[in-house]
Amino acid sequence: MNELRAEDRALLGPPNFAWIVTLHPDGSPQASLTWIGANETHVLVNTAVGRKKDRNVERDPRVTVAVQRHADAYRWISIEGVVEQREIGPGAEDHIAELALAYDGADWTPVEGQVRVRWHVRPTHIVRYGE
Numbered sequence: 001m002n003e004l005r006a007e008d009r010a011l012l013g014p015p016n017f018a019w020i021v022t023l024h025p026d027g028s029p030q031a032s033l034t035w036i037g038a039n040e041t042h043v044l045v046n047t048a049v050g051r052k053k054d055r056n057v058e059r060d061p062r063v064t065v066a067v068q069r070h071a072d073a074y075r076w077i078s079i080e081g082v083v084e085q086r087e088i089g090p091g092a093e094d095h096i097a098e099l100a101l102a103y104d105g106a107d108w109t110p111v112e113g114q115v116r117v118r119w120h121v122r123p124t125h126i127v128r129y130g131e
Contacts, residue, residue: 002123002124002125002126003041003123003126004038004040004041004042004043004123004126007131008038008077008079008126008128009038009039009040011067011069011075011076011077012036012037012038012043012065012077013036013037013038013102014035014102014103015070015103016036016067016068016069016070017033017034017035017036017067018033018034018035018036018045018065018066018067019031019032019033019034019064019065019066019067020032020033020034020045020053020063020064020065021063021064021065021066022052022053022056022057022060022062022063023056023060023062024056025056025059030052030053030056032047032053034046034047035099035100035102035103036065036067037095037098037099041122042120042121042122042123043065043079043081043119043120043121043123044095044118044119044120044121045063045065045118045119045121046092046096046099046116046117046118046119047117047119048111048114048115048116048117049088049114049115049116049117050115054086054117057083057119058086061082061083061084062080062081062082063080063081063082063083063119063121064078064079064080064081065078065079065081065121066078066079069130072130074129075129075130075131076128076129076130077126077127077128077129078126078127079121079123079125079126079127080123080125080126081121081122081123081124081125082121082122082124083119083120083121084121084122085119085120086117086118086119087117087118087119087120088117091118092116092117092118093108093110093116095116096108096116096118
C-alpha cells in the first residue's frame with residue numbers, strides 16, 4: 001500500500017515530529033528531525049533552499065520519512081517516497097507559518113535571506129506499526 005490513510009495523515013502532524021532521510025552524493029544517508037504535514041496524497045516537508053537535505057533532494061529525490069506518535073513508540077509510520085515537487089514561494093511560506101503556529105503556538109518569523117521550500121513527497125512504500 002502506498003496511499004495515505006486518514007490515520008496516517010493524523011500521525012503526520014503536530015505534536016509528532018518526523019525524521020527525514022535524504023541521500024548524500026556518495027549514497028550515504030543524511031537524517032534531519034523536522035516538523036511535518038500531509039495532504040490527501042503527499043507528505044509535506046518544509047525546509048530552506050540550500051540546506052544539505054534540500055541540495056540532496058535536488059540531486060536525488062528519494063527520501064524516507066519516519067514518524068512516531070508523540071510519547072508512544074508503539075505507534076509509528078515509515079514512508080519511502082519521491083519528492084515530486086519542490087514548491088518555492090508563497091505556498092512554502094504559508095506552509096511554514098501554519099507549521100510554526102501548530103507546533104510552537106507562535107507566528108513564524110521570516111529569516112532574512114532565507115527562501116522556504118515545501119516538498120511534496122509521493123509515497124512509494126508505507127510501513128505502519130501499532131494500528
